[in-house]
Amino acid sequence: MIRIAVQAAPIDLAAAVAAAESDGAGAIATFTGVVRGDDGVELLELEHYPGMTERALERIAADAAARWSLLSATIIHRVGPMQPGERIVFVAAVAPHRSAALDACAAMIDVLKTTAPFWKREVRGGASAWVAAREADEAAAARWQ
Amino acid sequence: MIRIAVQAAPIDLAAAVAAAESDGAGAIATFTGVVRGDDGVELLELEHYPGMTERALERIAADAAARWSLLSATIIHRVGPMQPGERIVFVAAVAPHRSAALDACAAMIDVLKTTAPFWKREVRGGASAWVAAREADEAAAARWQ
Amino acid sequence: MDLLYFAWVREAVGTGSERVDPPAGVTSVAALLDWLAARSPGHAAAFADRTRLRAAVDQVFVALDAPIADAREVAIFPPVTGG
């Protein structure tokens, strides 16, 4: 099963994890990204490419589900403005055994970082700036090709 | 912060995840192991070595926290009898960035499989049998040495 | 052809979308950017440094030398930074 959501509403982690567990496998790996406030960020804004975003997430989840024979793959990504401490992204991979779940979860978030059309803008001290892409993200995604 | 629990009570995932998120980092990776019922298992019983178990889990979590500079490491392991669908183990790694959280989470569950004194017994059709160790688990744990 | 701009590209151009009808000689994303740069100082600024730009044709990522024949929707944006 593939579950995708691109939403302005906060991510309900308990509901997302409960849905993943209900898929009935032995191993559930999750990744949650949270807005960090440790370097003075007051607000994060996420812009995306409506239509292409959903297609990209569907493809990332479906590719992982096929490659690792997952019982389910979930990607929930928030868009719009959010505060430090709020969840940006939640990824879950459910499989009979742990190595498939762990690898699929890591692959989905790594590939998402470089192939899903999202752009972050940070507000600090009233001034906003677009976040630059990191070369480390390209290298992390290339591991799974 | 290191959080360890060896308990007969069910694992409260929402509480465990909320505690991990409260540690204030940007990346939270979790692994949850669930009793599988797909091969006819009616009941799983987990025996452990009281005293040594807690020391082993403390060490696994502390080693991961030091190696990946985690903000927190959590290991909760259930013992005693449990039903298919119930959680056996929950591991969480909290870090500023995702690669540290993902690697630390995978390492903790891999190392736990071979260095924490737990023994599983499965009940099928009224007969119980001890689960044999898997060579694949030794190989997975060796990756992190 | 519908054009879409995102993030700082959108801000530099001054709009998130526009509809254009490029001449027949404009056959690649790169040629489209050359042609668009003449439309306004904002376009010129946005497309000045091609190493900072990425593109999608009909919602599929492509290299800047990719063809745009039959494209309905071309999007220009910086490298993605989600997750």
Added chain:
Amino acid sequence: MDLLYFAWVREAVGTGSERVDPPAGVTSVAALLDWLAARSPGHAAAFADRTRLRAAVDQVFVALDAPIADAREVAIFPPVTGG
């Protein structure tokens, strides 16, 4: 010296723990197993195949040829299967 047995080793021996006072010549875990095997058929059966056994001395995993001098607690068990 306190001995602890877990999983099928415990079941084969017939008890989860016992207190013993091995003679001076018993200086390793392996020698301890040889000495214990004479105590009962259950002990003998439990310790017959050493490749199936693991040990801890004072709650630290050790190889079967590890010394047991000054050990307060020795545990014998199968390979672990948690998680």
